[in-house]
Amino acid sequence: MSTSKEHPLSYLLRQLELYTDLPVEERRLVLDLPHRLRRLDAGSYLVREGDQPTNCMVLAKGYAYRQKVTGDGSRQIIAVCIPGDAVDLQNMFLEVSDHSVQLLTQADVADVPREALQKLVLTRPAIGTAIIKLTLVEASILREWVVNVGRRDARERIAHILCEFAVRLESRGLLSDHGFELPMTQEQLADATGLTSVHVNRVLKGLEADGLISRKRRHIHYADWRALQDAGDFSRRYLHISDHDTIAQTF
Amino acid sequence: MSTSKEHPLSYLLRQLELYTDLPVEERRLVLDLPHRLRRLDAGSYLVREGDQPTNCMVLAKGYAYRQKVTGDGSRQIIAVCIPGDAVDLQNMFLEVSDHSVQLLTQADVADVPREALQKLVLTRPAIGTAIIKLTLVEASILREWVVNVGRRDARERIAHILCEFAVRLESRGLLSDHGFELPMTQEQLADATGLTSVHVNRVLKGLEADGLISRKRRHIHYADWRALQDAGDFSRRYLHISDHDTIAQTF
DNA sequence: CGTACGTTTGATCTTTCTCAATAATGGTGG
DNA sequence: CCACCATTATTGAGAAAGATCAAACGTACG
Numbered sequence: 001m002s003t004s005k006e007h008p009l010s011y012l013l014r015q016l017e018l019y020t021d022l023p024v025e026e027r028r029l030v031l032d033l034p035h036r037l038r039r040l041d042a043g044s045y046l047v048r049e050g051d052q053p054t055n056c057m058v059l060a061k062g063y064a065y066r067q068k069v070t071g072d073g074s075r076q077i078i079a080v081c082i083p084g085d086a087v088d089l090q091n092m093f094l095e096v097s098d099h100s101v102q103l104l105t106q107a108d109v110a111d112v113p114r115e116a117l118q119k120l121v122l123t124r125p126a127i128g129t130a131i132i133k134l135t136l137v138e139a140s141i142l143r144e145w146v147v148n149v150g151r152r153d154a155r156e157r158i159a160h161i162l163c164e165f166a167v168r169l170e171s172r173g174l175l176s177d178h179g180f181e182l183p184m185t186q187e188q189l190a191d192a193t194g195l196t197s198v199h200v201n202r203v204l205k206g207l208e209a210d211g212l213i214s215r216k217r218r219h220i221h222y223a224d225w226r227a228l229q230d231a232g233d234f235s236r237r238y239l240h241i242s243d244h245d246t247i248a249q250t251f
Numbered sequence: 252m253s254t255s256k257e258h259p260l261s262y263l264l265r266q267l268e269l270y271t272d273l274p275v276e277e278r279r280l281v282l283d284l285p286h287r288l289r290r291l292d293a294g295s296y297l298v299r300e301g302d303q304p305t306n307c308m309v310l311a312k313g314y315a316y317r318q319k320v321t322g323d324g325s326r327q328i329i330a331v332c333i334p335g336d337a338v339d340l341q342n343m344f345l346e347v348s349d350h351s352v353q354l355l356t357q358a359d360v361a362d363v364p365r366e367a368l369q370k371l372v373l374t375r376p377a378i379g380t381a382i383i384k385l386t387l388v389e390a391s392i393l394r395e396w397v398v399n400v401g402r403r404d405a406r407e408r409i410a411h412i413l414c415e416f417a418v419r420l421e422s423r424g425l426l427s428d429h430g431f432e433l434p435m436t437q438e439q440l441a442d443a444t445g446l447t448s449v450h451v452n453r454v455l456k457g458l459e460a461d462g463l464i465s466r467k468r469r470h471i472h473y474a475d476w477r478a479l480q481d482a483g484d485f486s487r488r489y490l491h492i493s494d495h496d497t498i499a500q501t502f
Numbered sequence: 503c504g505t506a507c508g509t510t511t512g513a514t515c516t517t518t519c520t521c522a523a524t525a526a527t528g529g530t531g532g
Numbered sequence: 533c534c535a536c537c538a539t540t541a542t543t544g545a546g547a548a549a550g551a552t553c554a555a556a557c558g559t560a561c562g
Contacts, residue, residue: 049488050488068394070402070484072484074402076398078394078397079394089387090390093380093383093387094387094491095491096488096491098395098489121383122380128372128379132383132386133344133345135387136344137345139341139386140341142390142393142397143329143349143393144319144349145397146329146396146397146400147319149397149401150327150401151442153518154518186540187540194402195518195519197541198521198542201542202518202542217527233321233322237300238350240345405549405550436507436508437508437509446550449510449511449550449551450549450550453511456510
């Protein structure tokens with residue numbers, strides 16, 4: 001596998017450069033960050049609510065989700081992390097974590113000491129800018145997530161989240177021919193959209209019956225991308241990915 | 252009014268210092284930021300989705316909310332801004348705004364040129380830290396907002412949002428004797444919680460009938476704070492306000 | 503004093519949830 | 533390779549929370 005040879009932080013670097021150009025020296029500094037690589041199984045916690053993490057973790061490979069649990073035990077998924085995402089920007093500057101992060105799949109995780117990254121952010125304006133932008137884009141995705149869960153019906157919610165995945169994955173080159181392996185169960189999809197797994201199942205079947213997507217096991221194929229976007233009231237603006245960074249506008 | 256004499260950016264400074272200690276020099280630099288003060292009427296837009304703002308605005312006085320509108324015209328309120336909040340941290344580093352900000356009440360707004368604040372953030376580690384923390388706390392509030400709208404029933408949602416207001420207002424010294432003037436209509440409350448105004452009305456009456464709050468016009472009084480927190484599944488952790496900053500834990 | 507906006511209330515309708523059972527699917531040990 | 537087990541997906545029927553529609557009531561304000 002050539003991927004196993006790749007520098008673990010190159011994914012982070014790539015994500016940073018989605019939003020800002022970095023000078024060579026800064027790029028070097030990011031790659032030279034001290035780090036330790038671990039392979040973890042699906043279901044492992046990267047962070048638990050209440051933790052005081054000392055590392056910032058970068059998903060070199062694999063998927064994860066942020067979640068919070070309510071008093072009566074139901075779970076809300078707040079965000080999905082895809083390869084290259086920095087999982088712990090929150091905890092780089094705040095003392096105690098306000099939510100948990102759990103792996104969706106087996107994953108390779110790079111641990112970077114909190115102080116090392118913090119220092120780069122505060123002393124290198126280019127890196128500071130990049131990290132701040134990253135944080136702000138995450139917040140923008142969160143705002144759209146609120147809208148999705150608060151003001152759209154079940155069909156729109158599911159269609160929307162599928163569109164979001166498509167565009168985000170594509171911006172990292174992780175889409176294969178108008179489709180991808182959805183790394184979540186229908187129950188997790190339900191927790192992400194504020195629905196029940198039963199209803200998610202019915203909606204997915206509906207989208208399939210109407211020819212917007214087709215499914216084979218967990219694989220989602222975008223049968224009618226235009227119609228899916230319409231069904232999900234989706235516009236890519238909130239992702240703040242400039243068009244020329246991706247081929248998605250043709251997609 | 253002594254408030255009219257107060258430096259407009261002192262509110263911002265106070266908010267920054269909620270999360271980080273600033274050296275004297277940095278405090279000076281914040282207060283010396285160039286700015287222009289405007290008084291605007293309720294309903295005015297501070298930012299519109301799609302704008303490319305050149306200023307970062309600080310609410311010196313008054314209330315506002317962030318919102319997004321879906322394709323079919325329904326509105327979701329994403330956050331409520333209270334006096335002292337910086338409205339435009341997003342747009343300080345991102346080019347185009349992904350949501351709108353609209354005033355709830357008449358307000359005094361200080362416009363700070365984007366570049367001036369950006370420069371402070373990138374060259375003064377203490378200020379950079381403070382602004383990043385602010386941004387991260389806002390994101391944390393957003394995550395809790397997702398949980399509220401996604402996984403709590405109507406009564407819990409309303410109770411929770413009332414608790415959040417109480418604690419946030421108190422952290423700025425804006426609570427008067429276990430109550431405050433709620434600056435929103437029931438319809439806006441509905442848009443914030445993903446409900447309808449009719450249902451919000453019934454829930455409010457229910458909370459009142461059960462003795463958790465009492466209301467006089469828009470004034471909310473916390474009749475039974477403990478019970479209201481329980482009803483709203485509320486814990487202040489996600490606000491990242493250290494206990495000793497407020498008297499709220501006794502409240 | 504009338505108009506506009508916000509609140510309150512009732513009756514009915516829909517979406518989504520709940521409960522429950524069955525069918526696939528993938529992984530595991532023998 | 534196969535039987536078995538644990539998840540996950542699928543389907544049906546009934547229940548419930550909240551939406552919708554419609555109307556009346558207050559209150560502020562010009």
